[in-house]
Amino acid sequence: MAKTFKQVLADAGISMDFEACGQSPREIIDREIKPEPHPRVAALKSIYMQSLSTANNEFPYWYTREYMANDSEIPVIRRARALKAAFSHLTPVIYPGEKLVMHKAHYFRGSFPMPWLSEGFYVAKEDELFQDALKRGSTSADEHSKFGSGGGNVVTSFNKVVSIAGKFGMRQEEIPALLKLARMWVGKSVDDLGHKYEQMCPDYDIKEKVMRNIVCMFDSGYTLPQGREVINYYYPLEYGFDGLIRMAREKIAEVAGNADGDGMVGMNRLYNYEAVILALQGIQTWILNYAAEARRLEAIEKDAAQKAEYRDIAQCLDWIAHNPPRTFREAFQMIETIHLGVLNEDAISGMSPGRIGQVLYPYFEQDIAAGRTTEDEVLELLELDRIVKTSIDCFASCGVVGGVLSGNTFNTLSVGGLDYYGNSAANRLEYLILEAGMSNPMPQSTIALLYDERLPDDFLMLAAQVIKTGCGYPAFMNNAGGIQFIMNQYAPEGMTPREARAWAIGGCLETSPGSWMPLHLNGKEYFIPGGSGQPTSVGIHFLALPKILELTLFNGQDQRTREQVLPPHGRKLATYDELWSQFKDYFQIVCRSLEKANNIQHDVWRKNNMAVFNSLLKPDCLAKGHLINELGYRYNATFNVESAGTANLINSLAALRKVVYDDRRATLEEVRTAILDNFGFKDAHDINSFSIADQQKRDDDNRQWDKLHFMLLQAPKYGNDDPYADSILRDWEEFFCDDCSNYMSLYGYPMYPCQISVSTHGAMGSACRATPDGRLSGTTFADASMSAYPGTDRNGPYALMSSATVWDHTRSQNSQLNIKIHPSAIRGQEGTKKLLDLSRAYMRKGGFHVQYNVVDTKMLRDAQAHPDQYRELMVRVAGFTQYWVEIGKSVQDELIARTEYEGI
Amino acid sequence: MNLAYRDTREFVPVDADKGLDRLTGAMVSADSLAPAGYTRLPKCKFCSKYLESETNIGTCGASAHEPKFMAYGDMTAVTCEMFAD
Numbered sequence: 001m002a003k004t005f006k007q008v009l010a011d012a013g014i015s016m017d018f019e020a021c022g023q024s025p026r027e028i029i030d031r032e033i034k035p036e037p038h039p040r041v042a043a044l045k046s047i048y049m050q051s052l053s054t055a056n057n058e059f060p061y062w063y064t065r066e067y068m069a070n071d072s073e074i075p076v077i078r079r080a081r082a083l084k085a086a087f088s089h090l091t092p093v094i095y096p097g098e099k100l101v102m103h104k105a106h107y108f109r110g111s112f113p114m115p116w117l118s119e120g121f122y123v124a125k126e127d128e129l130f131q132d133a134l135k136r137g138s139t140s141a142d143e144h145s146k147f148g149s150g151g152g153n154v155v156t157s158f159n160k161v162v163s164i165a166g167k168f169g170m171r172q173e174e175i176p177a178l179l180k181l182a183r184m185w186v187g188k189s190v191d192d193l194g195h196k197y198e199q200m201c202p203d204y205d206i207k208e209k210v211m212r213n214i215v216c217m218f219d220s221g222y223t224l225p226q227g228r229e230v231i232n233y234y235y236p237l238e239y240g241f242d243g244l245i246r247m248a249r250e251k252i253a254e255v256a257g258n259a260d261g262d263g264m265v266g267m268n269r270l271y272n273y274e275a276v277i278l279a280l281q282g283i284q285t286w287i288l289n290y291a292a293e294a295r296r297l298e299a300i301e302k303d304a305a306q307k308a309e310y311r312d313i314a315q316c317l318d319w320i321a322h323n324p325p326r327t328f329r330e331a332f333q334m335i336e337t338i339h340l341g342v343l344n345e346d347a348i349s350g351m352s353p354g355r356i357g358q359v360l361y362p363y364f365e366q367d368i369a370a371g372r373t374t375e376d377e378v379l380e381l382l383e384l385d386r387i388v389k390t391s392i393d394c395f396a397s398c399g400v401v402g403g404v405l406s407g408n409t410f411n412t413l414s415v416g417g418l419d420y421y422g423n424s425a426a427n428r429l430e431y432l433i434l435e436a437g438m439s440n441p442m443p444q445s446t447i448a449l450l451y452d453e454r455l456p457d458d459f460l461m462l463a464a465q466v467i468k469t470g471c472g473y474p475a476f477m478n479n480a481g482g483i484q485f486i487m488n489q490y491a492p493e494g495m496t497p498r499e500a501r502a503w504a505i506g507g508c509l510e511t512s513p514g515s516w517m518p519l520h521l522n523g524k525e526y527f528i529p530g531g532s533g534q535p536t537s538v539g540i541h542f543l544a545l546p547k548i549l550e551l552t553l554f555n556g557q558d559q560r561t562r563e564q565v566l567p568p569h570g571r572k573l574a575t576y577d578e579l580w581s582q583f584k585d586y587f588q589i590v591c592r593s594l595e596k597a598n599n600i601q602h603d604v605w606r607k608n609n610m611a612v613f614n615s616l617l618k619p620d621c622l623a624k625g626h627l628i629n630e631l632g633y634r635y636n637a638t639f640n641v642e643s644a645g646t647a648n649l650i651n652s653l654a655a656l657r658k659v660v661y662d663d664r665r666a667t668l669e670e671v672r673t674a675i676l677d678n679f680g681f682k683d684a685h686d687i688n689s690f691s692i693a694d695q696q697k698r699d700d701d702n703r704q705w706d707k708l709h710f711m712l713l714q715a716p717k718y719g720n721d722d723p724y725a726d727s728i729l730r731d732w733e734e735f736f737c738d739d740c741s742n743y744m745s746l747y748g749y750p751m752y753p754c755q756i757s758v759s760t761h762g763a764m765g766s767a768c769r770a771t772p773d774g775r776l777s778g779t780t781f782a783d784a785s786m787s788a789y790p791g792t793d794r795n796g797p798y799a800l801m802s803s804a805t806v807w808d809h810t811r812s813q814n815s816q817l818n819i820k821i822h823p824s825a826i827r828g829q830e831g832t833k834k835l836l837d838l839s840r841a842y843m844r845k846g847g848f849h850v851q852y853n854v855v856d857t858k859m860l861r862d863a864q865a866h867p868d869q870y871r872e873l874m875v876r877v878a879g880f881t882q883y884w885v886e887i888g889k890s891v892q893d894e895l896i897a898r899t900e901y902e903g904i
Numbered sequence: 905m906n907l908a909y910r911d912t913r914e915f916v917p918v919d920a921d922k923g924l925d926r927l928t929g930a931m932v933s934a935d936s937l938a939p940a941g942y943t944r945l946p947k948c949k950f951c952s953k954y955l956e957s958e959t960n961i962g963t964c965g966a967s968a969h970e971p972k973f974m975a976y977g978d979m980t981a982v983t984c985e986m987f988a989d
C-alpha cells in the first residue's frame with residue numbers, strides 16, 4: 001500500500017504528531033459523565049432516534065394555492081394571505097408522551113420545500129425524481145443499512161420513499177405534486193428573479209465564476225434569507241395573540257391614509273398592519289387545530305393518565321391561542337409554538353431562542369413559589385425541549401443543508417451574561433438548563449455561555465462538567481467582548497451600553513443585538529432580553545481564503561478547473577509585500593462582486609417574500625408599522641462577510657514568507673509546480689479520505705518534492721505562540737476587520753467580519769488544490785477560524801490561545817476556537833477545574849469563543865468504521881454540535897486528524 | 905377492505921416510511937395493512953371534489969381558481985374545511 005502522509009513524515013524523522021502534551025492510553029476511553037433523562041423523555045428520544053428526515057407538500061400546497069389566487073394584491077398582503085392559508089391547513093400530530101407539542105410538519109422530523117425561494121433544483125431533477133418515484137416499490141436490507149449509517153438522513157431512496165438531495169425522504173405519491181408546485185414558481189421565485197437582475201451588475205461574470213469554482217459557498221438571498229439571529233418572544237408573552245391583533249387594528253385606524261410625513265413608505269403601514277393580522281390569524285388557527293386534535297385524542301384515549309395529559313395540552317393550547325400565558329408550562333409552550341411558526345415562515349437556519357432561561361424566569365419563579373410546579377417537572381420540560389429543537393429540520397437548498405450546515409439548524413440557547421442592572425444574569429432556571437443539557441444530551445439546543453467575571457463559580461463549574469460529557473456545549477463566549485462588538489457596530493442606530501447587555505448568540509456564535517423588554521406577570525415587572533436585530537446569516541458567505549491565495553499564486557486561474565476566475569494580475573510576486581498586496585486586491589474584487597449580487601437577491605426577497613411573523617415579534621415593527629423590509633427592526637446593520645480556512649491561509653503565507661522570501665530556499669515557481677503535482681500525493685478524492693494524516697503517495701512519485709514539502713511543513717505555524725506566524729494573523733485580521741466596512745448591505749449599512757466555518761471547511765477544502773503550508777489537494781481546511789490545523793499545534797492549548805489572541809477580537813462579530821481533549825486529561829473534579837481555568841484564561845486574554853471535543857480519537861475512528869454502534873455519539877464541529885453519523889466524511893476526517901491534547 | 909396504516913386516523917406518522925399505531929403503541933410500516941375497523945383518514949383522494957388526472961395528481965373542484973387548482977390525492981385533509989365524502 002502507498003505510504004501515508006504520516007508515514008512519509010516519520011520516515012524523514014519529522015514528528016507531526018496528532019497528539020500533544022502526552023500520549024493517549026492504548027484502549028478507547030469513554031467520557032466520564034453519562035446521566036440519564038426522565039423516562040418520558042427517553043421514550044420520545046427513542047422515536048427521534050428511529051425517525052428519518054421527512055418532507056411533504058402540505059405547507060407549499062396551500063401557500064401556493066392562496067398566493068396564486070391573489071396575483072393582483074399588494075405584495076405584503078399577498079404574502080400574508082398565503083402564510084395564513086398554509087398555517088391554517090397544517091395537519092396536527094401529537095405523539096404519545098409529548099408535553100410540549102406542535103411540529104413543523106406532521107412528522108417527527110418534518111419539513112417542506114419553499115419553491116417560492118428557489119425551485120430550480122426540483123425542476124432540474126424532474127426526470128430523476130420521477131424515475132425514482134416510479135421505480136420504487138421493493139425494499140432491500142442493503143438500502144436500509146445505507147441510510148441507517150447516516151442517522152436520520154435519507155441518503156438513498158427505498159421502499160416508497162424518494163431521497164431528495166441525500167437528506168430528506170418524501171413519499172413517492174407526493175413527487176408529482178412537488179414538481180407541479182415547483183413549476184408554478186419558475187420565473188417568480190426569489191432565485192429566478194434575483195438571477196434576472198443580478199446579471200445586470202457589471203462584474204456579474206466574476207461572481208458566477210467565483211461561485212462555480214467554490215471560492216465562495218452560497219447565495220444567502222434565496223437559500224437562507226433569515227437566521228443566525230435571536231428571536232424575540234416578548235410581544236405574545238406580554239399581550240397574547242388576541243392583544244396583538246387588537247393592537248394592529250387600533251394602529252390601522254391611526255395610520256390608514258396617513259403618510260405622516262414619510263412620502264416613501266409611510267402609507268405602507270396600513271398594509272403592513274393588515275398583513276400582521278392575517279399572519280397572526282394563521283398562527284392562531286394552527287394552534288387551535290392542535291388543540292382540537294388533543295381533544296380528539298382525549299376522547300378516544302383509554303389510559304387515564306394519558307387522557308389527562310391530552311386534556312392539559314388542549315387547555316394550554318386553547319388558552320395561548322388567544323391570551324398571554326399564566327404559567328411556566330403555558331409560557332414554554334407559547335415560545336415553542338412561536339419558534340416553530342417563525343421557522344415555517346421562511347427557510348431559516350440559526351433562529352436562536354436566545355436567553356430563554358431569563359425569558360421564562362418570571363413564570364418559573366412564580367410557579368415554584370406558588371407550588372404550581374417543581375424543579376423536577378421543569379427539568380423534564382427542558383429535556384423535552386431538547387427533543388423539539390433537535391427535531392427541527394430545515395429544507396433549504398440542497399448544497400447548503402449538506403455542505404454548509406451538516407443538517408444542523410443552530411437553535412442556540414444562551415445562558416449567563418449580565419442582566420438589565422449589570423449583575424450576573426445566571427438564575428436557577430439556567431442551572432436546570434445546563435443540567436438538562438447533560439441529562440438529555442442532544443445536538444440542540446447547542447448552549448452558549450456568555451462568560452462574565454461576575455458569573456458565580458458553581459455555575460461555571462457546572463458548565464465545565466457539562467462539557468465533560470462530550471456533548472460539545474456549552475461554548476464559552478466572551479460577554480465583555482460581545483458587548484463591545486455590539487456597541488461598535490450598532491451605536492449609530494442608537495445602541496446604549498445597557499441595551500448592549502441584552503445581546504445573545506444567534507446561530508452558531510453570531511453576536512446579535514437584543515433589547516430589554518418589560519414583562520408584567522401578576523403585578524410584577526421583569527426586564528427580559530430578546531433579539532432586536534435583522535438576520536446575520538446574510539451578506540458575503542463563505543469565502544475560502546486559501547482558494548483566494550491559490551488564485552493569487554496562479555494569476556487568477558483556478559487550478560482545479562483551469563478557469564480564469566479573476567482578471568490576471570500579471571505581477572511577478574517578487575516580494576512578500578507584493579504577494580500580500582495582490583492577495584488583498586483579489587479579496588476585494590471577490591467581495592465586491594458578491595456584495596452587489598447578494599444585495600439584489602435580498603432586495604427581491606424583501607419585496608416579495610418579506611418576514612411578517614418574525615417581523616411583528618421584533619422591536620420596533622409593531623410600533624413603527626414597518627416590517628423588516630422597511631427597516632422596522634431596531635437594529636439593521638447585520639449583514640456580514642464570512643471567512644473560512646483562516647489557519648491554512650496564515651500558515652501558507654508564513655511558509656511562503658519563510659521558505660521563499662526570507663530564507664530563499666526555494667523559488668515561488670518551484671512551490672507552484674509542487675502544488676500542481678500535489679507534492680507527489682494522490683488527490684484526497686482518489687482515496688476517499690479528506691484527512692491530511694491519511695493522504696497517500698502516488699505509486700509513480702519519485703520523492704522529488706519531499707524536501708520542499710518538509711520545508712514548508714516545518715515553517716512557522718499558527719497556534720504555537722510563535723510571533724513569525726502570529727504577526728501574519730494579526731496583519732490579516734487588521735486588514736479583514738477594516739475592509740469589511742467597505743461593503744454595504746442593501747439596507748445602507750456597512751458590513752463586518754464573521755469568522756465561523758460551519759461545515760464549509762470540508763466542502764471548500766475539497767475544491768482547493770494543495771496549499772503552500774503543505775496541506776494536500778482536496779483535504780479539509782482547518783476547522784473554525786482560530787482552531788489550529790491538525791498536527792501543527794505542538795506547544796499545548798495555552799500556546800494556541802496566545803496565538804489566537806494577538807488581535808482584537810471585539811472588532812469581529814466572532815472568532816472560533818475548538819480544541820480536542822482526551823477524556824483522561826480532565827478526569828475528576830480536578831480535571832473539571834483545569835478545564836474551567838483554561839477557558840477562563842482564554843476569555844481573560846480577550847478570546848471570543850472556545851469549545852472542546854472531549855473525545856478519544858480512537859473512538860472517532862471506530863465510529864467511522866462502525867457507525868451503527870455510535871448513533872448517539874455527538875461531536876463539536878465549528879460552532880455546533882451534531883451527531884457523528886449525520887456529518888459528512890470530509891468533516892469527520894478533519895475531526896479525527898485534529899490534534900488531541902492528552903493533558904492541559 | 906383493510907386500509908393501509910397511513911390512510912387511517914389511528915396511524916401516527918413518524919416519518920415517510922413508518923409510524924406508531926396509536927392503539928397498540930407499536931411502530932408499524934406506513935404501507936402495511938391496518939387491522940379491520942380502523943378509521944379512514946380524510947385525504948384528497950377520498951374527497952368527492954378531487955378529480956385525478958394522472959397518477960397521484962389532479963384538481964380540486966372546490967378551488968376558486970379558473971382553471972381549477974391542482975390537488976394531489978395523498979394530501980391529508982383533516983384541516984380542509986371543504987372536504988366532502
Ligand code: SF4
Pocket residue numbers: 947948951952953954955963964965966967975981984985986987988
Ligand atoms: S376540497 Fe380539500 S380535500 Fe377536497 S380535493 Fe380540495 S383540497 Fe382536497
